[in-house]
Amino acid sequence: MTPIPVLHPDDPRIAAFRDVKERDLTGRQGLFVAEGEVVLRVLASEASRCAPVSVLIAEKRLAGLRQVLERLPDDVPVHAAPQDVLNAVAGFDLHRGILALGRKPEPVAPDVLLDSLSERAVAVVASGVGNHDNMGGLFRNAAAFGAAAVFLDRTCCDPFYRKAIRVSVGAVLRTPMAAGLDAEAMIDLLQGRGFEVLALTPSADQALADMKPARRTAILLGSEGPGLPREIIARCRPVGIPMAGGFDSLNVAATSAVALHHVTTRRQE
Amino acid sequence: MTPIPVLHPDDPRIAAFRDVKERDLTGRQGLFVAEGEVVLRVLASEASRCAPVSVLIAEKRLAGLRQVLERLPDDVPVHAAPQDVLNAVAGFDLHRGILALGRKPEPVAPDVLLDSLSERAVAVVASGVGNHDNMGGLFRNAAAFGAAAVFLDRTCCDPFYRKAIRVSVGAVLRTPMAAGLDAEAMIDLLQGRGFEVLALTPSADQALADMKPARRTAILLGSEGPGLPREIIARCRPVGIPMAGGFDSLNVAATSAVALHHVTTRRQE
Numbered sequence: 271m272t273p274i275p276v277l278h279p280d281d282p283r284i285a286a287f288r289d290v291k292e293r294d295l296t297g298r299q300g301l302f303v304a305e306g307e308v309v310l311r312v313l314a315s316e317a318s319r320c321a322p323v324s325v326l327i328a329e330k331r332l333a334g335l336r337q338v339l340e341r342l343p344d345d346v347p348v349h350a351a352p353q354d355v356l357n358a359v360a361g362f363d364l365h366r367g368i369l370a371l372g373r374k375p376e377p378v379a380p381d382v383l384l385d386s387l388s389e390r391a392v393a394v395v396a397s398g399v400g401n402h403d404n405m406g407g408l409f410r411n412a413a414a415f416g417a418a419a420v421f422l423d424r425t426c427c428d429p430f431y432r433k434a435i436r437v438s439v440g441a442v443l444r445t446p447m448a449a450g451l452d453a454e455a456m457i458d459l460l461q462g463r464g465f466e467v468l469a470l471t472p473s474a475d476q477a478l479a480d481m482k483p484a485r486r487t488a489i490l491l492g493s494e495g496p497g498l499p500r501e502i503i504a505r506c507r508p509v510g511i512p513m514a515g516g517f518d519s520l521n522v523a524a525t526s527a528v529a530l531h532h533v534t535t536r537r538q539e
Numbered sequence: 540m541t542p543i544p545v546l547h548p549d550d551p552r553i554a555a556f557r558d559v560k561e562r563d564l565t566g567r568q569g570l571f572v573a574e575g576e577v578v579l580r581v582l583a584s585e586a587s588r589c590a591p592v593s594v595l596i597a598e599k600r601l602a603g604l605r606q607v608l609e610r611l612p613d614d615v616p617v618h619a620a621p622q623d624v625l626n627a628v629a630g631f632d633l634h635r636g637i638l639a640l641g642r643k644p645e646p647v648a649p650d651v652l653l654d655s656l657s658e659r660a661v662a663v664v665a666s667g668v669g670n671h672d673n674m675g676g677l678f679r680n681a682a683a684f685g686a687a688a689v690f691l692d693r694t695c696c697d698p699f700y701r702k703a704i705r706v707s708v709g710a711v712l713r714t715p716m717a718a719g720l721d722a723e724a725m726i727d728l729l730q731g732r733g734f735e736v737l738a739l740t741p742s743a744d745q746a747l748a749d750m751k752p753a754r755r756t757a758i759l760l761g762s763e764g765p766g767l768p769r770e771i772i773a774r775c776r777p778v779g780i781p782m783a784g785g786f787d788s789l790n791v792a793a794t795s796a797v798a799l800h801h802v803t804t805r806r807q808e
Contacts, residue, residue, distance in 0.1 A: 407793065411789065411793055413783065414782050414786045414788070415783060416784070441786075479804035479805075513684075513685075514683060514684060517683045517685075517710075520679070520680065521679065523793060524676065524683075524792060524796035527793035527794075531800070531801070
């Protein structure tokens with residue numbers, strides 16, 4: 271790994287990193303931008319499902335990151351720039367000093383993904399989760415509890431958005447997923463493969479804590495605010511997490527952690 | 540409630556709302572600034588432990604918020620400004636359109652707070668939690684699961700910081716708390732009152748899921764990254780949440796949700 275010095279924000283070799291925030295919104299045709307050391311470590315590891323494409327870091331971070339950077343394939347250029355050039359490229363004060371460009375994995379058909387799951391798999395399923403913090407939290411928790419896959423319906427936001435990747439501490443880059451599905455079709459598919467789909471909803475009569483999860487369980491979470499639509503809940507087994515008086519609901523990422531902990535520790539043998 | 544029209548950002552009646560972000564950092568001598576409708580509802584409710592002092596909202600939000608604003612005491616002025624004036628006062632684009640100034644509650648001595656707790660109380664205890672998102676999440680989860688009190692050691696950040704209040708969905712304003720303590724002294728006090736203090740740590744031999752919580756339980760959480768110091772853990776009952784391969788730990792707010800769920804649903808009678 272020989273770092274390529276970059277001394278001007280208009281250097282064409284780092285054009286892909288220009289105006290990070292604006293391009294977060296317009297998209298990058300199959301690529302994504304990630305930031306920070308934790309995420310770079312995942313991207314450079316064998317656990318990553320995404321290929322690294324290019325890296326841009328602050329000169330002062332080169333020495334400390336050499337070990338991680340050596341793990342990148344030889345054809346991935348590592349650009350090193352003074353902090354002020356880095357800030358000018360990104361368009362904001364990039365105190366983390368690390369940007370990486372990666373390629374999203376090829377989409378996997380949901381039934382192909384399902385075929386790859388074990389008889390005791392736990393899946394996380396999201397419908398209408400539109401907040402990138404929550405999306406990142408879902409992925410982080412899914413990975414932390416060893417969920418085998420994440421399924422996202424077509425009304426979810428893109429998990430490869432910079433902030434979602436960061437909040438997930440890189441879990442977005444390593445977790446098998448299928449996205450862009452219709453919620454009903456997704457539930458049908460999971461149930462057809464023997465998954466019990468638990469719909470987490472404050473409206474449920476049954477408390478999560480009192481139920482014995484099936485060997486194959488899918489945890490379905492909706493958006494904060496409106497929550498899961500009634501017709502979706504009706505297709506699943508509704509379970510709730512009772513709240514103390516005056517409190518409406520947990521954050522969706524916190525809900526996923528509670529449900530994943532219960533399911534992974536109380537499952538039928 | 541008669542709104543006071545404000546047409547200029549330099550109007551001295553709203554000086555307390557000027558340069559919100561800068562003043563977040565320098566402090567407000569016993570006052571705090573909160574934002575958004577959810578938090579305003581808590582501040583105007585009987586559940587709030589904090590007195591509202593002043594409100595500044597976008598004109599266009601007046602009609603929709605009239606019911607909430609009517610609940611404020613008569614001596615709390617409600618200022619209404621055009622959106623561009625509001626933005627100029629705050630120093631950023633305040634699309635929520637609602638700022639409220641409140642007074643922090645009088646500090647409560649930890650032993651007085653402990654005297655007020657029931658025989659089946661659950662407490663949340665934080666040591667070294669310095670991230671405002673995590674602090675807000677801790678409070679939100681404490682309130683959601685009906686924790687009776689939150690104890691913060693002297694190395695925690697201020698929960699009355701604007702972002703922490705927002706993430707807590709107002710729980711910071713209603714939850715009894717004692718702050719600024721020494722971690723060891725805090726643990727001694729809790730144990731002296733019959734609380735079993737669970738130290739949540741990846742280093743624990745015992746899994747949270749396998750333990751039966753005591754009637755009076757305190758859940759102790761450390762910062763992300765370094766976690767709880769060894770000498771603190773040694774004073775408590777260490778419990779862990781086992782992670783899937785390759786994953787270090789959960790976010791501290793997610794950890795609190797998992798622990799609170801377990802403790803509140805599996806406690807001894």
